Amino acid sequence: MPELQKPKLHIAMFPWIAMGHIAPFIHVANGLAKRGHSVSILIPRKAILQLGHQNLYPNLIKFHTVSVPQVDGLPPGAETASDIDVSPFNPLALAFQAMSTEVNTLLRCLKPDIVFYDFAHWIPKLAAEAGFKTVYYNVICASFWAITIVPARHFPKDRPLTGLELSEPPKGYPSSRVVFRRHEAWTLSTLPLECGDTTFDVVITAAMQGCDAIANRTCRELEGPMCDYLSSQYNKPVFLSGPVLPEAPAGKLEEKWDTWLAKFKPKSVIYCAFGGQLNLQKDQFQELMLGFEMTGLPFFVAVAKPKGAKSIEEALPEGFLERVGGRGVVYGGWVQQTHILNHPSVGCTVSHCGSGSMWDCLLSDSQIVLVPFTADQTVNTRLLTEELKVAVEVERGEMGWFSKEDLCKTIKFVMDEDSEVGNKVKYNHAKWKKTFTSPGFMDNYMDNFVEQLYQL
Structure with a gap:
């Protein structure tokens, strides 16, 4: 059917309630709305207040508020993953499950053509009754699911799944260095999403098995073989939306941060952020701060306050602020990461390599130093350090944490203009950024993505 004759789609979205x-769901909604399709996004009120400004097409993208019920262990007022500490038991997952009744009612009223979801594995059951199609939209790298969830289906549930048990990959697994270098990549327990007797791998397996199509926020240049593998394992199409990131950050950087960064020469500032959900132990936090101090370079650190601390300031090493003077900022609130990464003074980013931050780093011009904490972040780190060779990971000791000396050494390693490794990752980074930002790259992926949605 010619493009002009095709009816526009109405797509509903219900993502896991973490920023x-x-x-990323809002970003892909913008890509769809840019092509004339309407989108209904079901998220809590707090998320709308914090992320609503990212809606670039308010005439086509509508937010629908869904309430987060109070369950045992969930702090009053908590509505997103940023409101709770990461722990082996996740009360927000229980609340998320309990949202199903309200979400089902909304979807019946909205009558969408297609519903995008990720952790809401019960959506396909409603789809069979209400008559819409379903897309499991994965915002985490496809390699993580291929490495963890698919092997989990091949092993009994009564024994832990670790790399030590797997002498060979599952049958048909694509050859990749990413898979077997680190045993942590096979560990599911570092991503807590327990809901009663339901564990993370069971939830995701059900979510993938029940959908009409799997979609990944990635591109074939980065993870083509892994996407093909997922398609073969689940016997269904895998669509690629591309990274789906804004071409430029909206608005201006907050004046106080712009003024502070402008004091320093180009490419001299270290920026560090570990996402809103990671709460370090106090001794880990202090070692991190001392590592930045040791570099002698200006630094901007945006991390959550450590466990047990009442504030960021309380947890800082003794005499730290006096020693670093005006060359260091340690902030516990939300910051405009993309704006900061694009500031000319920023020359190095220290990141946990969460999926969103991974793409932010790839599309920036700064050197990349990685400190992964969870299994998916470890896989992302393997992609950037071993596959693309655009980043360097900080080495860790036997206790699983790094020293201030190792952090300082790695940062200086990539920022030193005479460093062979630093120049190599800089060259590779520039090459891949040119690919990802080349004219038509993201638009072509989104155009093809829409065509695949029509095929449903």
Whole structure:
């Protein structure tokens, strides 16, 4: 059917209620709305207040508020993953499950053509009754699911799944260095999403098995073989939306941060952020701060306050602020990461390599130093350090944490103009950024993505 004759789609979205999941759903909604399709996004009120400004097409993208019920262990007023500490038991997952009744009612009223979801594995059951199609939209790298969830289906549930148990990959697994270098990549327990007797791998397996199509926020240049593998394992199409990121950050950087960064020469500032959900132990936090101090370079650190601390300031090493003077900022609130990464003074980014931050780093011009904490972040780190060779990971000791000396050494390693490794990752980074930002690259992926949605 010619493009002009095709009816526009109405797509509903219900992402897992974490900012790192909701924001990519809004980005793909913008890509769809740019092509004339309407989108209904079902998220909590707090998420709308924090991320609503990212809606570039308010005439076509509508937010629908869904309430987060109070369940045992969930702090009063908590509505997103940023409101709770990461722990082995996740009360927000229980609340998310309990949202199903309200979401089902809304979807019946909205009558969408297609529903995008990720952790809401019960959506396909409603789809069979209400008559819409379903797309499991994965905002985490496809390699993570291929490495963890697919092997989990091949092993009994009564024993832990670790790399030590797997002498060979599952049958048909694509050859990749990413898979077997680090045993942590096979560990599911570092991503807590327990809901009663339901564990993370069971939830995701059900979510993938029940959908009409799997979609990934990635591109074939980065993860083509892994996407093909997922398609073969689940016997269904896998669509690629591309990274789906804004071409330029909206608005201006907050004046106080712009003024502070402008004091320093180009490419001299270290920026560090670990996402809103990671709460370090106090000793880990202090080692991190001392590592930045040791570099002698200006630094801007945006991390959550450590566990047990009442504030960021309380947890800082003794005499730290006096020693670093005006060359260091340590901030516990939300910051405009993309704006900061694009500031000419920023020359190095220290990141946990969450999926959103991974793409932010790739599209920036700064050197990349990685400190992964969870399994998906470890896989992302493997992609950037071993596959693309655009980043360097900080080495860790036997206790699983790094020293201030190792952090300082790695940062200086990539920022030193005479460093062979630093120049190599800089060259590779520039090459890949040119690919990802080349004219038509993201638009072509989104155009093809829409065509695939019509095929449903």
